[in-house]
Amino acid sequence: ETGVTQTPRHLVMGMTNKKSLKCEQHLGHNAMYWYKQSAKKPLELMFVYNFKEQTENNSVPSRFSPECPNSSHLFLHLHTLQPEDSALYLCASSQDYGGAGANVLTFGAGSRLTVL
Amino acid sequence: DAKTTQPTSMDCAEGRAANLPCNHSTISGNEYVYWYRQIHSQGPQYIIHGLKNNETNEMASLIITEDRKSSTLILPHATLRDTAVYYCIVRVRGTGNQFYFGTGTSLTVIP
Numbered sequence: 613e614t615g616v617t618q619t620p621r622h623l624v625m626g627m628t629n630k631k632s633l634k635c636e637q638h639l640g641h642n643a644m645y646w647y648k649q650s651a652k653k654p655l656e657l658m659f660v661y662n663f664k665e666q667t668e669n670n671s672v673p674s675r676f677s678p679e680c681p682n683s684s685h686l687f688l689h690l691h692t693l694q695p696e697d698s699a700l701y702l703c704a705s706s707q708d709y710g711g712a713g714a715n716v717l718t719f720g721a722g723s724r725l726t727v728l
Numbered sequence: 729d730a731k732t733t734q735p736t737s738m739d740c741a742e743g744r745a746a747n748l749p750c751n752h753s754t755i756s757g758n759e760y761v762y763w764y765r766q767i768h769s770q771g772p773q774y775i776i777h778g779l780k781n782n783e784t785n786e787m788a789s790l791i792i793t794e795d796r797k798s799s800t801l802i803l804p805h806a807t808l809r810d811t812a813v814y815y816c817i818v819r820v821r822g823t824g825n826q827f828y829f830g831t832g833t834s835l836t837v838i839p
Binding site for chain 2: 614616620625653654655657660668670700702704707714715716718719720722724
């Protein structure tokens with residue numbers, strides 16, 4: 613247990629479904645991240661929230677919609693996904709984002725998404 | 729961009745030291761080097777980070793060259809549980825300080 617909890621761990625959904633991924637951290641961090649990891653590809657940063665404000669959106673399609681109600685919780689709402697969106701979705705948190713000092717990321721175990 | 733270059737794969741005998749190299753020749757002066765590892769289908773696990781000086785913790789040692797253009801992660805006594813993909817990471821200036829993960833080094837510890 614790293615202090616970052618992701619649910620569900622596994623999700624199978626059809627292309628017309630609406631589902632959500634949840635991430636929760638109890639580390640007192642102020643920044644939270646969504647990463648996507650497709651098979652045999654590097655981790656791709658999707659979104660960053662710093663003090664509940666979205667600071668990065670790496671040209672992610674609108675079928676992925678993030679929500680950060682507070683510094684401890686982060687959601688990724690999924691709608692009308694494509695089979696190529698099947699991947700491991702990783703949540704991470706850090707003390708802050710973009711500061712001059714060291715910025716260690718703590719990752720959750722990930723949510724394995726399969727889109728049929 | 730301060731990206732990294734790592735060998736694609738390495739093997740190490742169990743009980744021996746594993747030395748994983750990384751090149752980061754364009755790293756900025758105040759940027760840290762971070763090492764993470766990812767065991768199959770799990771989230772990446774933080775190992776160690778450093779700026780200029782060599783660092784050691786309970787998991788590993790990090791040796792950074794004086795010119796900071798490369799570093800080596802050392803696992804002093806590799807075990808089978810150390811089999812994983814190891815990522816050397818720096819932040820990329822001009823992109824909101826995003827971390828560049830790359831494809832990492834797949835380390836296999838052999839019995």
